[in-house]
Amino acid sequence: MITLFQTAGSILAGAGSFRSVAGQIRSQLGSVRRALLVTSPSIRRNGWAEELRKQLASTGIVADILEDDIRPEPAAGDIESMHAKIGGETFDVYIGLGGGSVLDATKLLAALATNNRPLESMLGTDNIENDGIPTVLIPTTSGTGSEVTPNAIVTLPERQLKIGIVSRRLYPKLAVLDPELTLTLPKAVTAATGMDAFTHALESFIGRKANPISDMFALEAIRLISGSIIEAYENGSSIAARSAMLYGSAYGGMALAASGTAAVHALAYPLGGRFGIAHGVANAMLLPHVMEAQLDAVASRLSLAAEAMRQGTGSIGDCSNDAGTEAEWALEQLAEWTRRVGIPQNLAEYGITEPDLPSLAESASHVTRLMDNNPKSFTLGELERIYRKLLPVEGI
Ligand SMILES: NC(=O)c1ccc[n+]([C@@H]2O[C@H](COP(=O)([O-])OP(=O)(O)OC[C@H]3O[C@@H](n4cnc5c(N)ncnc54)[C@H](O)[C@@H]3O)[C@@H](O)[C@H]2O)c1
Ligand SMILES: [Fe+2]
Numbered sequence: 478m479i480t481l482f483q484t485a486g487s488i489l490a491g492a493g494s495f496r497s498v499a500g501q502i503r504s505q506l507g508s509v510r511r512a513l514l515v516t517s518p519s520i521r522r523n524g525w526a527e528e529l530r531k532q533l534a535s536t537g538i539v540a541d542i543l544e545d546d547i548r549p550e551p552a553a554g555d556i557e558s559m560h561a562k563i564g565g566e567t568f569d570v571y572i573g574l575g576g577g578s579v580l581d582a583t584k585l586l587a588a589l590a591t592n593n594r595p596l597e598s599m600l601g602t603d604n605i606e607n608d609g610i611p612t613v614l615i616p617t618t619s620g621t622g623s624e625v626t627p628n629a630i631v632t633l634p635e636r637q638l639k640i641g642i643v644s645r646r647l648y649p650k651l652a653v654l655d656p657e658l659t660l661t662l663p664k665a666v667t668a669a670t671g672m673d674a675f676t677h678a679l680e681s682f683i684g685r686k687a688n689p690i691s692d693m694f695a696l697e698a699i700r701l702i703s704g705s706i707i708e709a710y711e712n713g714s715s716i717a718a719r720s721a722m723l724y725g726s727a728y729g730g731m732a733l734a735a736s737g738t739a740a741v742h743a744l745a746y747p748l749g750g751r752f753g754i755a756h757g758v759a760n761a762m763l764l765p766h767v768m769e770a771q772l773d774a775v776a777s778r779l780s781l782a783a784e785a786m787r788q789g790t791g792s793i794g795d796c797s798n799d800a801g802t803e804a805e806w807a808l809e810q811l812a813e814w815t816r817r818v819g820i821p822q823n824l825a826e827y828g829i830t831e832p833d834l835p836s837l838a839e840s841a842s843h844v845t846r847l848m849d850n851n852p853k854s855f856t857l858g859e860l861e862r863i864y865r866k867l868l869p870v871e872g873i
Pocket of ligand 1: 517518519520548549550551575576577578579581617618619620621622623626627628629630639658659660661662663666670673756757
């Protein structure tokens with residue numbers, strides 16, 4: 478298999494690295510006079526956007542903070558309206574400071590600035606013609622790994638869909654991994670985004686496009702996240718756990734960039750597009766059930782992932798265990814984590830009922846970019862059955 482691995486131009490990492498962002502921008506991007514800072518309400522409230530604006534000013538870079546805040550799971554139309562408001566103003570760099578929603582929006586705003594076309598025409602793979610404005614991406618969740626991927630996901634409310642835009646032109650010039658920025662994550666966001674990161678690693682590892690480069694990042698992401706997700710959830714102020722989660726998330730993104738996600742993500746998209754379920758929550762709900770539904774096809778890879786999970790959690794395995802037993806142990810762990818970190822297990826909580834399942838399955842089956850990477854080809858009936866696992870019958 479031939480693999481092309483790409484990632485962010487440079488990566489600045491470590492606790493406190495946020496305080497060196499301006500200096501790095503200077504040394505990585507050369508002559509920068511104006512920056513546009515894209516962010517979200519939680520980040521404004523934490524004071525980080527203003528802190529970064531001042532830091533940039535001290536190195537002679539004038540930064541405007543985009544007036545409109547990015548909302549979670551951004552809609553294509555909202556990003557286009559923001560682009561229209563920016564109008565003819567020119568910036569040397571766009572800086573995204575926030576969760577995956579902010580980072581994806583920043584990538585797309587930068588692409589819109591140099592490609593005079595609607596986002597709709599960029600959907601899918603390799604549909605961006607020109608390089609965008611250079612970007613710097615600073616994640617505050619752990620996370621999507623968007624800071625190291627060529628992906629940006631948009632919601633299309635009128636079509637009740639979420640769709641990916643994938644292009645090498647979306648890689649940032651600089652990614653900054655500072656775990657201190659994730660210390661304020663609420664428990665529910667820690668849980669959902671952490672499980673999303675784990676899903677990136679596991680799906681990249683079991684997927685048909687898995688290769689030696691993606692395997693390396695995926696296994697290390699699995700090890701790191703396994704060893705820290707419960708601690709990050711229960712003790713959010715642990716910088717060690719937050720740090721492991723942020724590296725795990727970035728490595729998950731690198732695995733995803735070299736391989737790709739699969740059926741869990743494909744099934745999650747319609748839950749987000751039609752019912753507004755947050756990306757991480759949808760993936761976390763689905764992950765154990767999708768793996769269980771394809772245990773035969775993934776047992777040997779899942780048993781290797783189990784080894785990395787055992788390394789992360791420090792849990793001793795029995796070396797006489799065969800691949801099937803280890804894969805089942807991994808499944809039990811996933812189900813246990815989702816319980817411990819409070820991932821909802823009932824789609825009815827989001828207004829989904831039995832009659833919605835056939836159309837949800839149909840929508841998921843159309844996400845061929847991801848379904849084609851899945852080890853097992855699911856029939857529509859099998860996809861429905863996976864969703865049905867999350868609609869427990871009352872009284873049973
Ligand atoms: N580009 C990619 O490779 C990729 C991969 C996976 C998911 N995604 C997309 O990313 C989006 C989801 O991103 P996400 O899961 O990071 O969530 P998010 O960016 O939507 O953030 C979730 C919530 O947490 C808040 N928040 C973020 N950082 C915080 C902090 N440090 N302290 C307190 N609150 C904070 C946000 O304001 C928001 O309310 C979805 O649209 C998803 O489809 C993209
Ligand atoms: Fe994801």
